[in-house]
Amino acid sequence: MILHNIELVDFRQFKGRQAIDCATGSPHNVSVIYGENGRGKTGIFRALMFCLYGDRSLSQDELSGEQKKEGLSLINEVTLKENIGSQVEAQVAISFSHQRKNFRIVRRVDGLMKTDGTIIQNPGGRVELQQTDENGNTQPVETDLEKITGQIQEILNSRLRDYFLFDGERIERLTRNTRERREEVRRGIRALLDLDALELANAGLKSLISQIEKEIGHKSTGELQRVYTHIDALNTKIDDLENAQELGTQELKRLEHKIYEISEMVSENEDTAAKERKRQELIKNSQDLKVEKDALKKEMVGYLNKSAQLVASQLIEQLREELEFRRHKGELPPSIRKEFVEKLLEQERCICGTSLGHDHQQERECLQEFLVKHYTPGLGSESLDLLLSLNRLSSANEGLANQFNRLLVKNKKLRDEIADLESKIKLLSDELKEGGTSVDDLIQERSRLEDDKRTLEREMDRQADEIARAQDDREDWLKRTNVLEKQQSQVDSLVARRDLTKETLAELKAIYDRFANEAKERLAEKSTEIFTRLADEGTQKDIKKISIDESYMLDVLNWTGQRRLGEISAGQRQIVSLSFIMALIQVAGNLEVALFMDTPFGRLSGVHRDHLLDTIPKMASQWILLATDTEFTEVEANALRQTNAWGKIYELVKEGEGITQIVEREVHQFTPKRKSIF
Amino acid sequence: MRDKVTIESILGQINDPAVRIIAEHSLRVARKALNMSEYSRKRFVVEEIDKIMPRALKVRANHDTT
Amino acid sequence: MQETSDNPMAHISKRWESIYDVLCRGDSIFDQMTNLFTLCAAIGHLNGEEKQPENKKGIFRWTNLNSEIGVSILTAIAWDARDRELAILTDKRRIMDIACDFAEGGMQYLYDNFFEDHMQDGQLLRPEKLDVEFNLAQIVEGLRQKQSMF
Numbered sequence: 001m002i003l004h005n006i007e008l009v010d011f012r013q014f015k016g017r018q019a020i021d022c023a024t025g026s027p028h029n030v031s032v033i034y035g036e037n038g039r040g041k042t043g044i045f046r047a048l049m050f051c052l053y054g055d056r057s058l059s060q061d062e063l064s065g066e067q068k069k070e071g072l073s074l075i076n077e078v079t080l081k082e083n084i085g086s087q088v089e090a091q092v093a094i095s096f097s098h099q100r101k102n103f104r105i106v107r108r109v110d111g112l113m114k115t116d117g118t119i120i121q122n123p124g125g126r127v128e129l130q131q132t133d134e135n136g137n138t139q140p141v142e143t144d145l146e147k148i149t150g151q152i153q154e155i156l157n158s159r160l161r162d163y164f165l166f167d168g169e170r171i172e173r174l175t176r177n178t179r180e181r182r183e184e185v186r187r188g189i190r191a192l193l194d195l196d197a198l199e200l201a202n203a204g205l206k207s208l209i210s211q212i213e214k215e216i217g218h219k220s221t222g223e224l225q226r227v228y229t230h231i232d233a234l235n236t237k238i239d240d241l242e243n244a245q246e247l248g249t250q251e252l253k254r255l256e257h258k259i260y261e262i263s264e265m266v267s268e269n270e271d272t273a274a275k276e277r278k279r280q281e282l283i284k285n286s287q288d289l290k291v292e293k294d295a296l297k298k299e300m301v302g303y304l305n306k307s308a309q310l311v312a313s314q315l316i317e318q319l320r321e322e323l324e325f326r327r328h329k330g331e332l333p334p335s336i337r338k339e340f341v342e343k344l345l346e347q348e349r350c351i352c353g354t355s356l357g358h359d360h361q362q363e364r365e366c367l368q369e370f371l372v373k374h375y376t377p378g379l380g381s382e383s384l385d386l387l388l389s390l391n392r393l394s395s396a397n398e399g400l401a402n403q404f405n406r407l408l409v410k411n412k413k414l415r416d417e418i419a420d421l422e423s424k425i426k427l428l429s430d431e432l433k434e435g436g437t438s439v440d441d442l443i444q445e446r447s448r449l450e451d452d453k454r455t456l457e458r459e460m461d462r463q464a465d466e467i468a469r470a471q472d473d474r475e476d477w478l479k480r481t482n483v484l485e486k487q488q489s490q491v492d493s494l495v496a497r498r499d500l501t502k503e504t505l506a507e508l509k510a511i512y513d514r515f516a517n518e519a520k521e522r523l524a525e526k527s528t529e530i531f532t533r534l535a536d537e538g539t540q541k542d543i544k545k546i547s548i549d550e551s552y553m554l555d556v557l558n559w560t561g562q563r564r565l566g567e568i569s570a571g572q573r574q575i576v577s578l579s580f581i582m583a584l585i586q587v588a589g590n591l592e593v594a595l596f597m598d599t600p601f602g603r604l605s606g607v608h609r610d611h612l613l614d615t616i617p618k619m620a621s622q623w624i625l626l627a628t629d630t631e632f633t634e635v636e637a638n639a640l641r642q643t644n645a646w647g648k649i650y651e652l653v654k655e656g657e658g659i660t661q662i663v664e665r666e667v668h669q670f671t672p673k674r675k676s677i678f
Numbered sequence: 679m680r681d682k683v684t685i686e687s688i689l690g691q692i693n694d695p696a697v698r699i700i701a702e703h704s705l706r707v708a709r710k711a712l713n714m715s716e717y718s719r720k721r722f723v724v725e726e727i728d729k730i731m732p733r734a735l736k737v738r739a740n741h742d743t744t
Numbered sequence: 745m746q747e748t749s750d751n752p753m754a755h756i757s758k759r760w761e762s763i764y765d766v767l768c769r770g771d772s773i774f775d776q777m778t779n780l781f782t783l784c785a786a787i788g789h790l791n792g793e794e795k796q797p798e799n800k801k802g803i804f805r806w807t808n809l810n811s812e813i814g815v816s817i818l819t820a821i822a823w824d825a826r827d828r829e830l831a832i833l834t835d836k837r838r839i840m841d842i843a844c845d846f847a848e849g850g851m852q853y854l855y856d857n858f859f860e861d862h863m864q865d866g867q868l869l870r871p872e873k874l875d876v877e878f879n880l881a882q883i884v885e886g887l888r889q890k891q892s893m894f
Binding site for chain 1: 817823867
């Protein structure tokens with residue numbers, strides 16, 4: 001973030017509209033705002049904090065809880081007094097650039113002064129932010145407070161702002177040897193280096209892993225595996241049975257062929273030939289009858305579908321008679337809807353146009369009687385349909401019974417005929433078997449083969465049944481598989497998620513360790529390097545190295561490597577802090593940030609000031625100094641001028657009670673009030 | 679510049695593209711979450727990482743087949 | 745699916761499932777389960793055998809019934825079974841409940857008189873060899889004649 005312009009309207013002691021243009025860019029990147037104590041330097045710092053973050057007080061204000069909530073009065077009191085009883089608005093606008101985009105943020109607060117002099121400041125405020133991108137396209141003005149806060153946080157996170165926008169006191173405080181300060185430094189390092197974000201990311205990944213694992217636990221069972229195993233077993237069984245059927249079919253063919261061959265041989269014998277021919281004929285007759293019987297079966301199926309009415313024929317008759325009786329009595333509803341008749345009566349008008357009023361009492365009564373007679377409770381309009389169905393069933397019943405009977409009789413006849421034929425075939429076979437002819441053996445052999453054939457056929461029927469059952473079974477199991485597979489695919493995707501999360505966590509952990517250590521080392525190294533450029537000889541003698549320990553605590557080591565932070569002077573601490581902050585800027589990277597310092601030199605020795613004035617402009621992108629007359633003397637002005645980085649100088653001039661004017665001076669001609677700090 | 683050690687540059691070096699997506703996204707949402715209350719930040723991070731997961735898995739699947 | 749009084753479900757005992765399956769599937773004897781169910785209900789009613797299905801399994805809904813045979817016969821059964829109250833004629837839910845109980849009794853009768861000898865592990869063995877058609881027809885004819893005896 002590089003500040004371009006700060007514009008104040010009736011803010012604190014800055015009455016009316018006043019502005020500061022900051023020096024930006026190389027080489028002139030230093031601006032000085034110069035003023036005696038009490039002229040409003042801190043007011044500028046407040047304006048910055050108010051405009052960017054909406055802060056109405058600073059940590060140094062040491063306000064009570066209630067005051068902190070309300071904040072300081074930010075509106076110029078003179079303007080308030082001039083407008084007693086009416087609303088007055090204070091405003092701060094800051095133009096800045098960040099990553100090649102330009103921004104202008106404006107924040108306003110209003111309030112009024114009552115006649116008794118009390119000031120009422122509106123707790124809310126309005127803020128707007130406008131952005132112009134790198135191509136010069138200006139976006140619409142954003143007024144949503146939340147979005148603006150988010151955007152500013154992204155540009156200069158409030159966790160970090162204390163390291164760049166600070167007063168000199170804070171700089172010194174940063175390295176005070178207290179637990180609180182050390183913690184602050186630790187937070188700062190972690191924040192700047194993103195270590196806290198990295199830790200949070202890791203914690204989030206860890207939580208996600210356990211969340212996913214819980215879900216996996218809920219969803220996965222060994223069920224699918226068991227189902228697969230079962231289906232596998234069924235597949236094997238079906239395969240085996242089908243193979244057996246195939247073999248059986250071949251065996252049947254072989255047997256039939258053999259039987260045929262023997263029959264041929266048998267028929268060659270004249271004695272038995274006649275008997276055999278007869279036998280074949282009977283077999284054929286029997287088969288014909290079986291075909292006829294099958295046709296009969298098919299015919300029967302049609303009647304069986306209606307057979308319930310045969311079993312319930314009497315019942316059908318009884319209900320039919322009951323409903324007929326009711327119909328006869330007029331209890332079945334007519335085809336005219338009850339609601340329709342009621343409506344006619346209610347409207348007192350028939351559809352033919354006849355009035356049903358008092359002069360047509362007879363027609364009226366006729367309709368009323370119709371209602372009572374024809375709409376019996378319980379008998380809905382369906383009862384008429386039911387009666388019609390029952391009538392149809394009743395009239396069809398006799399015909400159906402006759403057909404049924406005919407088929408049964410015919411079937412019985414066929415069955416008897418088949419049985420008769422089969423016994424004759426058996427008899428002939430036996431005769432052929434026992435005939436004692438030369439083909440005796442052949443016939444016995446054939447009989448044996450025929451037995452084998454029948455056994456095989458039975459076995460194959462059994463197998464076919466078993467195959468059908470196994471196939472049905474497999475069908476059911478496959479259906480279950482579909483359901484389970486859907487579940488399993490969820491589990492698989494969860495596992496993939498978990499694995500990816502785990503890998504990421506491992507990677508991030510490794511990166512964290514490497515990065516944190518590397519960053520710590522670089523930070524310590526860089527801080528020390530900058531420190532040697534900033535510190536005077538005496539300080540350099542006392543302090544050999546700036547260190548950052550395991551827990552990111554800042555310390556200074558003397559020549560023998562002992563920790564000395566508690567023993568160094570306030571001025572030396574300021575130098576250590578500045579070195580550390582400059583190192584942070586360098587190490588953290590991507591930090592295009594203005595260093596905004598209020599009273600930066602207060603505690604520094606002359607040599608330190610010279611070093612600072614020489615070094616910081618080269619390291620920071622922009623440096624804005626709020627300096628008092630006691631710390632910014634001719635000596636400092638000359639030193640700064642020599643750096644060629646000094647671009648702007650403003651003087652804060654008191655114009656009256658409660659009014660400060662910001663006056664721009666010429667850098668080359670500006671002469672501070674004091675020659676030196678001494 | 680050798681002095682600057684940015685986390686982005688390190689994350690950018692992760693070889694596995696799916697892991698890189700998750701890692702970069704995790705860091706991005708964690709940064710956002712740091713401005714939230716302690717109570718909700720972790721939940722936010724978890725939810726946001728979960729959201730990017732399908733994209734990363736898709737990248738992984740494509741990567742595996744090529 | 746939710747049970748509604750407008751379109752109640754017909755239930756049978758789980759143990760009859762395979763018989764219903766074999767007799768009603770594809771090109772088997774009954775075109776639809778409703779026909780076998782109605783026959784069973786008529787048999788159960790004629791024999792006065794009413795019993796609740798165990799391990800109920802839903803097989804079809806009221807609207808699947810053939811309006812001529814199915815609806816008329818099941819309605820007549822319920823009417824007769826409940827004191828010949830006409831109010832029951834419009835109560836599909838009750839008609840179906842009563843029909844399920846009689847269908848259970850009817851199937852039990854068919855099982856006892858025919859299927860039992862041809863079952864193994866709850867499955868009908870080689871139904872194509874059983875001459876189920878004429879065996880069933882014979883049973884139906886016996887029951888038809890039984891009616892006229894009362």
